[in-house]
Amino acid sequence: MSSASRRLLSTITVKPTPSKAHLHRSIPDTAFPQGFRLTGVHCGVKKSAQALDLGVIISTTPKPASAAACFTKNAFVAAPVVVSKAVLEGNSGTARALVVNSGCANAVTGKQGMENAWSMARETDKLITEHSGGANEQTLVMSTGVIGQQLPISKIISGIQGSTNTFGTNFDAWERTALAFMTTDTFPKLRARTFKINGQEYRMAGMDKGAGMIHPNMGPPGPPHATLLGCILTDVAITPKSLQSALTHAVERSFNSISVDGEMSTNDTIVVLANGAAAASDTKAIDEHADPEAFATFREELKDFAIELAQLVVRDGEGATKFVTVTVKGAPTYEDAHKVASRVSTSALVKTALYGEDANWGRVLSATGSIQLSRPLDPTAVSVTFIPPPTSANTAPLPVLINGEPESVDEQRASEIMANEEFEILIDLGLPGAQGVAQYWTCDFSYDYVRINGDYRS
Amino acid sequence: MSSASRRLLSTITVKPTPSKAHLHRSIPDTAFPQGFRLTGVHCGVKKSAQALDLGVIISTTPKPASAAACFTKNAFVAAPVVVSKAVLEGNSGTARALVVNSGCANAVTGKQGMENAWSMARETDKLITEHSGGANEQTLVMSTGVIGQQLPISKIISGIQGSTNTFGTNFDAWERTALAFMTTDTFPKLRARTFKINGQEYRMAGMDKGAGMIHPNMGPPGPPHATLLGCILTDVAITPKSLQSALTHAVERSFNSISVDGEMSTNDTIVVLANGAAAASDTKAIDEHADPEAFATFREELKDFAIELAQLVVRDGEGATKFVTVTVKGAPTYEDAHKVASRVSTSALVKTALYGEDANWGRVLSATGSIQLSRPLDPTAVSVTFIPPPTSANTAPLPVLINGEPESVDEQRASEIMANEEFEILIDLGLPGAQGVAQYWTCDFSYDYVRINGDYRS
Structure with a gap:
């Protein structure tokens, strides 16, 4: 704002945005899906030492989890989106881990940005060698925050390395991970539910973050940037193809059916990991064609859960009072x-x-x-x-x-x-x-x- | 706003919208196209007796003017749009008059609304019998203002009848007509220019009104409503088909290339009348195919002029500071x-x-x-x-x-x-x-x- 126009400032009366804090709820530890360990830590992308900015989620099952994702259709796709797509393809729709940072979107960052996104993924791969037998490139990557600015990659690498003792499976660990997704979200968006397929009980938990501008203290260069990121984790056993089919259906009716300001970001990503940890050893992975009924049940659960998560983003929309x-x-x-x-x-x-x-x-x-x-x-x-x-x-x-x-x-x-x-x-x-x-x-x-x-x- | 939320009001500091008054300029009488008489009066659609709310424009040439128009593509098209389309079709792309009211959009008004729009048109037809030899249905209609409310049609009819002695051809008459287009526009949007085709000088003048909410005193029932209305009048001689072709090209690059808030109204209308009053008696009407060079010159003039009028709407955009x-x-x-x-x-x-x-x-x-x-x-x-x-x-x-x-x-x-x-x-x-x-x-x-x-x- 120029000093000339500042001189003309006047005041108007406004309704303040109501607090959304009540939408953050405690969840019993038993409600979370089996076979996942996760953490959220502060590594230094965000300036405030209280602000968590790095999350890691690991599936601990012997076999990699089925993985599916929906990515932004924006032509300016960010480096982490490119890497996650490559990882999914390279592993035929499976993955073992997800790493996310908030505070910097790693978008419009050229070659260096691509290298940094791969570094985050490979550093996280090292945490899962005990499960993966040393197989590489099984980690999906997400970033959100400032656009046009390089990641402070050494801080992120140190953060991943230092996170090993902070993993957990209880509410605290899930909550910390949800906090690490946040930019200007006013509360961590974490939900969980149980459901039954063929008499067997399964769980689904997930978190997302909304279309919020990053914190104004992040400073130049590079303008802030709104993004929708989310992940859903479940202990159902389902084939990668059927998981993708269910997710595409669910995302169309949930995340693709919300609007805060009508903007499509360069980083928008929704990921699902299904590791089968709660399935009995003789349970076959759900297949859309082989078991359409079980698939329909799962798809409906996933859709409803995705709607619940998507609605949280709207409820926390920038300046929203309705x-x-x-x-x-x-x-x-x-x-x-x-x-x-x-x-x-x-x-x-x-x-x-x-x-x-x-x-x-x-x-x-x-x-x-x-x-x-x-x-x-x-x-x-x-x-x-x-x-x-x-x-x-x-x-x-x-x-x-x-x-x-x-x-x-x-x-x-x-x-x-x-x-x-x-x-x-x-x-x-x-x-x-x-x-x-x-x-x-x-x-x-x-x-x-x-x-x-x-x-x-x- | 509920009384509960009123209690929570706070204040913020804002830049006020700068005045746009300097964009209203006096224009020499000689700059306006020949063969048009026009007026703007207060008939009582708007409450304030100072507020002009009825405009009539008449082409006085022996032959009807070539007429072309672009209308809203909104499925909920308002009654005046339906009537104007019918008049244009019934007269093979010619017309002799245009009547416009502000303060009430005559949209979502059913059968009664259609009858009222026809009444406005036919009452104006009576003003032009001296030129038209009694031919009916040669008047185009425009309305802008509140949606879902019937026109105060007897006031409008009286207004048209009483307007006969108020017509003029000088700046004052043009300015009054432009004022009658306005809803919450902060200044009347009137421009004129001269141009040459094959050495002959012609004139073009026009006015429009912007995407503004109607005055809050209009009262219930029916929510206010934003609309773009405009008309361009010229003394060039051009065939109806070629005029429509030129206008379609011009509107795409002018009125269809502006945005205040991305909304398409039920009433949006742009009309051009070309009466040939300045053409020598042996000048053939411009035809796109017979004289592509003259047509190209006219189309370019029309496009540039339409851009000038369209830009005025953006400059006066609701709350606009840029x-x-x-x-x-x-x-x-x-x-x-x-x-x-x-x-x-x-x-x-x-x-x-x-x-x-x-x-x-x-x-x-x-x-x-x-x-x-x-x-x-x-x-x-x-x-x-x-x-x-x-x-x-x-x-x-x-x-x-x-x-x-x-x-x-x-x-x-x-x-x-x-x-x-x-x-x-x-x-x-x-x-x-x-x-x-x-x-x-x-x-x-x-x-x-x-x-x-x-x-x-x-």
Whole structure:
């Protein structure tokens, strides 16, 4: 900001972003999947000695874990993404470890960046020789933070070497690892669940980090950078191909169905490791074609869990004061419904109206109508409803538009619903016989969003 | 906003939106095209008696003017758009008049809305019987303002009837008409220019209104609504088909290349009337195929003028403190370049960085890389440069990324450039032999944008 414009500063009144601390919960040690050891430590990428910035996850089963991943489609893919892709390919969809650093994205870093990403992976490989029999290149890599800046690679290597005595399997170890993923996330995003397939109990745990700008103290050179990173670990036995198939389905309906600000980063990565540690020795790895029922069960669990993790990112969205579900139904196809939900969820006018607690169906309609569907939309068939959260005293939905006709809206009731931190917007395109349904999760655009992303270097 | 959240209000310091009043300029009477009479009056759609809200433009030449238009592609098209399309079709691309009201968009208003739009058109038709010999349905219609609310049609009809003695041809009449287009625009957007074709001098004048929310006093029911409306009037003689061809080309490179908040409205309309009033009686109407040279000259003039009008909308963007040109070159095609320029221009992260006066090439790069081009992008060929305005003391461009390699940026110099109200971001995709070039014009995302769009009903 120039000194001239500084002189013109004035003040406005804002709602502060509510605390999200209650979303971080303790999890019983027994809820975590078997056969994983992990840690989160401070190695020095972040300046504050309290800030964890290096995480390592190791699968301790004799055989490598099945591994699957979804990566950013951005043309400027970061070095760790390139390395993780190569490792997955080189091991036919298996891996034994994952190393992650926060504070520096290792993106737009050229040859040196590639070398550094490989160094992180190979240093972590050394920690797993006891399991892998010395096989190399079995570690996946993730980085998040500043873009265009080289990793402080010697600090990271020392950090990996020094981490050996810090590994654990209890909540503390999982929590430390989740903390090491964080940039400006306001809480560590860690969840776990158990589920049954063919009578056998399995576990799934995971962590992710949100689209947050890195800490302004990281300093130049290189602008900060928003990224979505996540990993899910499970003790199910499943073939690599089927795991990838399940993950692709799950990511489309979870991480690819959230929006904080509509930006796709150069580092976005979601990884799943399935090590089979809880499977009986005579249990065959789940295969999509050989055992479609078991596969369907697993895929559903994975999808629901991915949605839970993805929603945490939206709830912790930069400056977010609202968590809003956008449901689109009556669309020709799932893809059509997804496109409309995405457009409504990223509309700046819809998102500022959410912040203003205004049931502005006109903006919802405009955004809906701007999407070209595979079958023409019929404006006289579209209905829009605002739905309060199930925890409300009055859970009655509020229709604002029915079959293209604006309702005479009870403004008092509309304000009541919009005052909730959480609610749903249902858009029924109403096309006859159309079964396409999709959901998206979004947050509002607040003054704090502008402050966080506009003011951090001024 | 709930009373609970009101209690938590705090204040932040903001840069106020700079005044744009200097962009409204007086224009000599002689600069306006011949053969047009026009007016702007207050008829009562807007509450304030000072606020003009009804404009009428009439072409007075014996033959109807060639007319062309580009309309919103939104599925929820407003009634005036439907009527204008029908009038254009019914008259084989000619028209004699244009009537516009601000304050109410006549969108999502069903049958009644259609009837009202036709009433406006037919009442205006009565003003032109002296020219048209009683031919009906020669008036195009535009509306902008609140959505989902019926027009106060009797006020509008009285307004049209009462306007007869207020028509003029001088600056005052043009200015009043431009004022009648406005919703929350902070200044009337009126421009004129002269040009020559085959040695003959012609004139072109036009006005538009921006993506602004209507005045909060308009009251319920129905949420406010952003729209782009514009019209260009010229005394050139050109065939309807060639006029449409020129306009389509011009709109793609002007009004379709600007972004305030990335929203497509239900009413967006740009109209051109060319009445041939300045053409000598033996001058043939310009035809794209019969006289490609004259056509090319006109198309270029129309494009440049449309860009000038379109830029005014961005300069007056809601809460805008910056006016930024995004130029993309070295793309496989124009369409590729346009897609990238559009994505960068609508990126919330780029726009908040512009507000924060931060030369954040990482965000520019992320947005660029998220677009799928017709030929794969080569990250090692991309360069990004920040270019100060030509009026700067130091006009040297600042490269921040050359062939995919981040430059060591002089932060002082970067701040200097970003402190300007106006500058350019040049993205060279650097694909060998690729000639695709496109420009986009955008503004920043400021606290005031959130205030204007989030707070207007609270």
